[in-house]
Amino acid sequence: MPHLSRRTALRLTAGMALGAALPLAGCGREDDAAATSGAKKVDTSPATGTVNVWAAQGDADVLGKVLTPFKAANPDLAVQTTLIPNAEYYTKLQAAVAAGKGPDLAQFFPESQAQFLDSSTLLPVPDDLVDPGRFFKSLWDAGVVNDVAYTVPWYAYTYALVYRSDLAKKAGVEAPTTWAGMEPFLKGLQSAGAAHALGADIGWDIFNGQDVAMYAWQAGGSLVTSDSKWNLDTPQMIDALDYNASFFTAGTADTGGPTFLDAQPYFVSGRTASMITGPWVIGQLDTAAKKSGWTASHVATAPLSAGASSSVSFSAGGTWGVLADSGNPDAAWKLVRHLAEPTTQVAQYKAYGSLPAVVSAWGDPVIKGQPLLDAFFTQLKNTRAFPQVGTWQQVATRLGKEMEAVAKGKQTAAKAAAAIQAYAESVGTGRK
Structure with a gap:
């Protein structure tokens, strides 16, 4: 589809x-x-x-x-x-x-x-x-x-963590502050009744490429060098791709969905129990639940977890x-x-x-x-701008495609990072 x-x-x-x-x-x-x-x-x-x-x-x-x-x-x-x-x-x-x-x-x-x-x-x-x-x-x-x-x-x-506070309380888990804490947190949400803990859309597009870029920053990487050359085939990018794939290999996320527009119904129904997403979701959940006040009693937010370097978002x-x-x-x-x-x-x-x-x-x-909204305010103070190069949208879309392949086990993170770098070099940076 x-x-x-x-x-x-x-x-x-x-x-x-x-x-x-x-x-x-x-x-x-x-x-x-x-x-x-x-x-x-x-x-x-x-x-x-x-x-x-x-x-x-x-x-x-x-x-x-x-x-x-x-x-x-x-x-x-x-x-x-x-x-x-x-x-x-x-x-x-x-x-x-x-x-x-x-x-x-x-x-x-x-x-x-x-x-x-x-x-x-x-x-x-x-x-x-x-x-x-x-x-x-x-x-x-x-x-x-x-x-x-x-x-x-x-x-x-920007993006932050949105999760089911009722299920987290039932499982006795708190929002993680590090990558290492993500899996125990997500497993806890599943133990409290969620079918899959994380609603992650991996149908590739520029937005999923931005997700991978964010994880690469958190791992300590940079997308371009100081002299404006692509810097994507790095240990940090490999870590970012593996981190994203770990949600699926651990069974806490499903490669079959939800897609973007299904995220809120899944979340409300308990088919998923968390999202790494933007603040607009907050206002959509009462409608999805068909109940005023549902969000206030079922939802919490937190800044993103930190990788080896930081918890930066975009x-x-x-x-x-x-x-x-x-x-x-x-x-x-x-x-x-x-x-x-x-x-x-x-x-x-x-x-x-x-x-x-x-x-x-x-x-x-x-x-x-x-x-x-507090978590989004906190996260906005810890963000980076994407590279100011004319081909960023093309490269980010390719990042999303490679991310999906790794998440589905069709490509290793190392080979994906090399493919991303080769593609980026082929399109250049759009500079005159």
Whole structure:
């Protein structure tokens, strides 16, 4: 059966799911630092003219409502927003940019925006437009290439452990803090009645490749070298592939499912009892259980377990960039500055459940009062950006394919790592 892209499903469901959670009491180098661009500063005068905005359907659906205060403060500005289906978004944006018919302002995804991070496509972020230190560091870093920032973070997510607290209590186990503790924890959940302890979708795609990359970081690896060459055939990548496969060989996860959209029903029914996933799941579980309050009494969250090096995860979400050929960059940047304000990001959370990229916004009572989000906040402070190279999406997809082969016992981790490296070298890094 064809595997449904998690990108499509995730973008269509993430925000609405987090919104539903409110009643609960949402490169060059891997280590690029936040940087200034030397671009012209943007003043505080009202924006005027017209700004054309393109965004993917999902989190951007509520922009009209969220931008109401900005429009009131800038009455001589017209904001024209075009929402595009997620699955078509980058394709249409690339075509428009190539034809010189792109918008003034466009949404990007930090985990897959590297192909756009170039002065021929995007304007550098102006000096003093925003304070880079206000954002989760890896989200800001994801838009920085050669010490120039091209995007400003808008919303954030990462992965953490979501598990059945009732079964964990029955088994007398606590969320693990290390890889070594994962199997006893998962076996405990199974002893308490779960058919399989971990719901892990291995139908290969870019998202599963990102999972493997995350595990490689936790093992102490890096995906590219300091001089921007692929670094995937390593002991750390082998450890990452073996760690992922161990869930299946130990019988705590099933290669037959659940697939992405089946994860919540499996979890609620007890066919599985944990997921390594994003925060949108929290708001979907009461619906899956068909019972209000089920999540609060059955679910807990925890940061990820640490491998030999760390418990790091990856940063993802949404960002904004102004196109190089924008006809009104001044107004576009003023709009970006407004979207990066803590109060605006809280308003976006209230409207759609998009979790803020600005750290201080998490202190707002409407977010701070969601205890199941605490683990995601903790994890977001321990994240990395994926490599800022144009072919990352291709390589991540190949990582997912090799990961599936190892998990199903069709390939050794060592041979998979070598195959991944060979493929990555064949496609290069997309650098000019």
